[in-house]
Amino acid sequence: MSICMPAMDAAIIARRDEIASRLRAIVPGEAVISDPTGLRPYESDGLTAYRQMPLVVVLPETVEQVSRVMAWCHEHNVKVVPRGSGTSLSGGALPLGDAVLLGMGKFKRILDIDYEDRIAVVQPGVTNLAITKAVEHAGLYYAPDPSSQIACSIGGNVAENSGGVHCLKYGLTTNNVLGVEMVLADGQIIRFGGRALDGPGFDLLGLVVGSEGLIGVVTEVTVRLLPKPQTARALLIGFDTVEEAGACVAAVIAGGIIPAGMEMMDRPAIHAADAFVGAGYPLNVEALLIVELDGVAAECDHLIGEVERIAGENGARSIRVSKSEDERNLFWAGRKAAFPAVGRLAPDYYCMDGTIPRRQLSIVLQRMADLSDHYGLGVANVFHAGDGNLHPLILYDANKPGELARAEKFGNDILRLCVKVGGVLTGEHGVGVEKRDLMPEMFSEADLRQQQRIKCVFDPDLRLNPGKVFPTLHRCAELGRMHVHRGQLPYPDLPRF
Amino acid sequence: MTSPTVLKPTSDSDLCAIVADAADGGRKLALRGGGSKDRVGRSCADAIVVDMSGLSGVVDYDPAELVLSVRAGTRWVEIDELLVANGQMLAFEPWDAAPLFDTRPGLTTVGGIVGSGLSGSQRLTQGAVRDHLLGFTAVSGRGERFVAGAKVVKNVTGYDLPKVMAGSWGRLAALTEITLKVLPRPATSLTVVARGLSPRRAWQAMASLLGSDAEVAAAAHLPAGALGGASITAVRVQGFAPSVEARCEMIEAVEAGDARFRRVGEDDAAAIWGALRTMSPLRRDGPLWRVSLPARHAPDFLDAIKAADGDWLMDWAGGLIWYSGLGAGADVRAEAQRQGGHAMLFRDTPNTSSLAVFHPLDPAVAAIEERLRRAFDPAGVFETGRF
Numbered sequence: 035m036s037i038c039m040p041a042m043d044a045a046i047i048a049r050r051d052e053i054a055s056r057l058r059a060i061v062p063g064e065a066v067i068s069d070p071t072g073l074r075p076y077e078s079d080g081l082t083a084y085r086q087m088p089l090v091v092v093l094p095e096t097v098e099q100v101s102r103v104m105a106w107c108h109e110h111n112v113k114v115v116p117r118g119s120g121t122s123l124s125g126g127a128l129p130l131g132d133a134v135l136l137g138m139g140k141f142k143r144i145l146d147i148d149y150e151d152r153i154a155v156v157q158p159g160v161t162n163l164a165i166t167k168a169v170e171h172a173g174l175y176y177a178p179d180p181s182s183q184i185a186c187s188i189g190g191n192v193a194e195n196s197g198g199v200h201c202l203k204y205g206l207t208t209n210n211v212l213g214v215e216m217v218l219a220d221g222q223i224i225r226f227g228g229r230a231l232d233g234p235g236f237d238l239l240g241l242v243v244g245s246e247g248l249i250g251v252v253t254e255v256t257v258r259l260l261p262k263p264q265t266a267r268a269l270l271i272g273f274d275t276v277e278e279a280g281a282c283v284a285a286v287i288a289g290g291i292i293p294a295g296m297e298m299m300d301r302p303a304i305h306a307a308d309a310f311v312g313a314g315y316p317l318n319v320e321a322l323l324i325v326e327l328d329g330v331a332a333e334c335d336h337l338i339g340e341v342e343r344i345a346g347e348n349g350a351r352s353i354r355v356s357k358s359e360d361e362r363n364l365f366w367a368g369r370k371a372a373f374p375a376v377g378r379l380a381p382d383y384y385c386m387d388g389t390i391p392r393r394q395l396s397i398v399l400q401r402m403a404d405l406s407d408h409y410g411l412g413v414a415n416v417f418h419a420g421d422g423n424l425h426p427l428i429l430y431d432a433n434k435p436g437e438l439a440r441a442e443k444f445g446n447d448i449l450r451l452c453v454k455v456g457g458v459l460t461g462e463h464g465v466g467v468e469k470r471d472l473m474p475e476m477f478s479e480a481d482l483r484q485q486q487r488i489k490c491v492f493d494p495d496l497r498l499n500p501g502k503v504f505p506t507l508h509r510c511a512e513l514g515r516m517h518v519h520r521g522q523l524p525y526p527d528l529p530r531f
Numbered sequence: 532m533t534s535p536t537v538l539k540p541t542s543d544s545d546l547c548a549i550v551a552d553a554a555d556g557g558r559k560l561a562l563r564g565g566g567s568k569d570r571v572g573r574s575c576a577d578a579i580v581v582d583m584s585g586l587s588g589v590v591d592y593d594p595a596e597l598v599l600s601v602r603a604g605t606r607w608v609e610i611d612e613l614l615v616a617n618g619q620m621l622a623f624e625p626w627d628a629a630p631l632f633d634t635r636p637g638l639t640t641v642g643g644i645v646g647s648g649l650s651g652s653q654r655l656t657q658g659a660v661r662d663h664l665l666g667f668t669a670v671s672g673r674g675e676r677f678v679a680g681a682k683v684v685k686n687v688t689g690y691d692l693p694k695v696m697a698g699s700w701g702r703l704a705a706l707t708e709i710t711l712k713v714l715p716r717p718a719t720s721l722t723v724v725a726r727g728l729s730p731r732r733a734w735q736a737m738a739s740l741l742g743s744d745a746e747v748a749a750a751a752h753l754p755a756g757a758l759g760g761a762s763i764t765a766v767r768v769q770g771f772a773p774s775v776e777a778r779c780e781m782i783e784a785v786e787a788g789d790a791r792f793r794r795v796g797e798d799d800a801a802a803i804w805g806a807l808r809t810m811s812p813l814r815r816d817g818p819l820w821r822v823s824l825p826a827r828h829a830p831d832f833l834d835a836i837k838a839a840d841g842d843w844l845m846d847w848a849g850g851l852i853w854y855s856g857l858g859a860g861a862d863v864r865a866e867a868q869r870q871g872g873h874a875m876l877f878r879d880t881p882n883t884s885s886l887a888v889f890h891p892l893d894p895a896v897a898a899i900e901e902r903l904r905r906a907f908d909p910a911g912v913f914e915t916g917r918f
Contacts, residue, residue, distance in 0.1 A: 237661055485689050
């Protein structure tokens with residue numbers, strides 16, 4: 035691991051057995067794990083380049099247990115790392131050697147469904163896809179669809195503000211959640227939002243979503259459901275250049291069309307995906323767009339025609355329109371399998387997640403090709419083209435000395451580039467540990483201090499998920515002090531991790 | 532009564548100095564955009580007014596990126612013109628509160644719209660201000676300039692501070708620059724109406740359409756007499772013409788007891804949605820309540836407060852009720868809470884002056900709010916007592 039985490043507290047580690055037995059008094063049976071074999075499955079999340087065995091794993095089943103575990107840890111100075119399904123791609127659930135890993139996987143119940151007001155109340159361990167499965171018989175679904183939706187939990191989605199291929203039209207998690215119940219670092223159980231479209235007071239719910247497990251542990255989630263669109267059809271459009279594909283995307287948006295999904299793949303990704311699933315992608319193009327339209331049949335028919343016309347005007351080399359659900363699913367099969375497909379090109383890959391203003395696409399891709407040469411590592415690009423969210427996949431071999439470090443440097447350079455052209459470090463995967471040290475590329479010290487003061491509102495002792503998101507840990511007492519002099523705040527520079 | 536001191540910063544650094552001075556001197560600052568919502572909440576005679584209209588103008592607008600950045604004091608009407616010219620809109624449907632207070636319309640600013648967090652009828656399906664606020668620059672109560680969010684439509688980097696700034700009513704920090712997500716303006720919009728439904732039947736009919744393929748953009752119910760004649764249950768269908776036509780036919784074909792929807796002409800549609808923006812059917816001499824609650828409880832709420840005696844409008848398919856009655860209103864708030872909602876006293880009258888403007892919070896949440904305010908504004912510079 036090439037990232038520094040907070041120094042471990044040897045005194046806490048020495049108390050492992052005692053801590054485990056205290057936690058067993060709260061959560062009985064096998065739900066407290068402290069033996070090395072049992073801990074092993076929890077040593078990393080979806081970002082497998084980083085591993086760390088937790089001190090103890092605890093798997094509560096009730097809100098009261100969560101509250102008592104948090105209260106006990108608070109009282110005894112023990113840090114806590116929350117975990118949903120462990121699919122984070124930014125290391126959000128990476129354990130700490132001196133922290134309790136609080137797994138929410140046993141919170142599996144769907145508590146209530148209001149079909150008329152189109153609302154579901156679920157426990158946080160319910161998977162994203164399970165919500166849709168529970169309501170699809172009534173023609174409803176839960177819109178955000180991260181590619182890990184079969185495994186990722188709704189609690190984790192709330193923590194990470196997860197997106198998906200359809201979020202340009204239907205929004206991220208934050209736009210589809212109405213309320214949460216959560217347990218704060220001191221064990222207090224609290225609710226933000228509810229079943230109404232807004233709550234009283236400040237929008238604390240909005241702060242909770244995307245807070246990456248740093249301000250509380252979500253124990254219940256209320257989500258909005260949408261009617262499943264009557265039809266969906268997709269176009270597969272090939273271009274000779276990335277520039278033409280980018281111009282086509284801009285022209286579709288300028289034409290007043292917000293597609294349900296608009297994905298782009300570059301040549302390496304196209305070839306890898308097609309070889310993997312036989313999607314029938316054109317192999318003689320530099321860029322491929324999948325554009326999906328949904329709604330009533332009249333809407334799809336009209337917009338398919340419009341997008342075909344726009345694609346033609348922007349130099350499309352090939353255009354195919356799906357004629358059946360099978361064909362539409364085949365168009366998507368390659369894109370959805372892009373990560374494992376690229377995984378066959380090299381022993382390991384590292385998935386990045388920056389967002390850029392779309393007008394910068396060709397500059398960014400050109401610069402990325404230069405970086406690929408510089409680092410001697412391949413890169414394939416899949417791209418949520420509608421909203422400018424890039425997923426460069428850097429190819430490397432962790433068994434070759436120095437390749438992981440080179441891949442990380444390459445990735446960091448890509449993210450710096452995203453920020454430099456007016457974009458951001460992460461569009462949907464979160465900061466976690468992965469992009470933590472890059473935060474100063476995007477935010478000034480003043481910006482980061484203001485964000486950290488929010489952390490202090492909820493967790494003044496900084497015990498919840500430490501070492502994530504913020505590159506420097508200021509003590510809350512420091513941040514709370516008022517040293518205003520013409521807007522200058524003289525803070526001692528605390529050491530970085 | 533002396534008129535309050537007014538300061539008009541023309542740069543972020545001006546504003547930083549103003550705030551830092553106020554913090555040093557223990558003074559209060561009342562942020563003011565166009566003044567359209569001056570009369571929301573109580574007057575705060577001791578506060579220095581900071582007129583934000585000097586921070587005005589478009590910073591960046593690239594329609595194809597779906598992103599618009601403006602200075603906070605920019606008038607909404609100017610932005611609306613710019614967006615219309617580019618075939619775009621703010622999908623949360625901002626509105627001007629001036630008609631509610633009989634003040635001059637057209638002055639409301641983008642900062643005021645974001646600060647109040649008030650969205651219009653389309654909020655039901657398109658999201659609220661908070662869902663479209665991508666990023667901002669602001670000056671905190673420390674007199675410190677900071678940014679949060681970003682200028683791209685998809686971003687999860689750092690805490691989502693835009694969410695708490697939307698609807699913060701000037702109590703956390705002074706917004707200086709605002710970045711909003713913009714969306715294509717629908718090519719066609721049609722309104723279909725059923726007449727004579729009770730609030731309960733209206734809620735059922737609207738819920739049923741919202742769960743259907745009709746892809747309704749907005750749904751509202753106006754009681755009998757609001758626009759003369761029977762009650763009106765209206766849904767708006769918008770998008771590309773062939774799709775709008777197909778969806779309207781779908782709605783008109785629904786046989787649901789007494790709920791028969793028929794499309795209305797442009798003038799009728801404008802009158803209905805205009806009434807929901809200006810609250811023109813509501814009496815002007817009573818307190819005005821904004822009640823947000825789960826849509827299915829709207830009919831019970833109206834029954835419980837005997838709303839038939841007063842004036843009300845139902846938007847967001849039941850999720851939002853504007854109520855103007857003559858009573859002291861304590862029952863409005865209690866009943867809103869009983870139904871899982873909350874009530875804001877949007878327009879005050881002498882007999883409601885003992886009530887809090889915002890719905891009282893659960894003590895645990897109130898304690899977090901208090902710490903949140905101190906996190907942005909340790910000296911209480913923006914704590915004017917208005918709310």
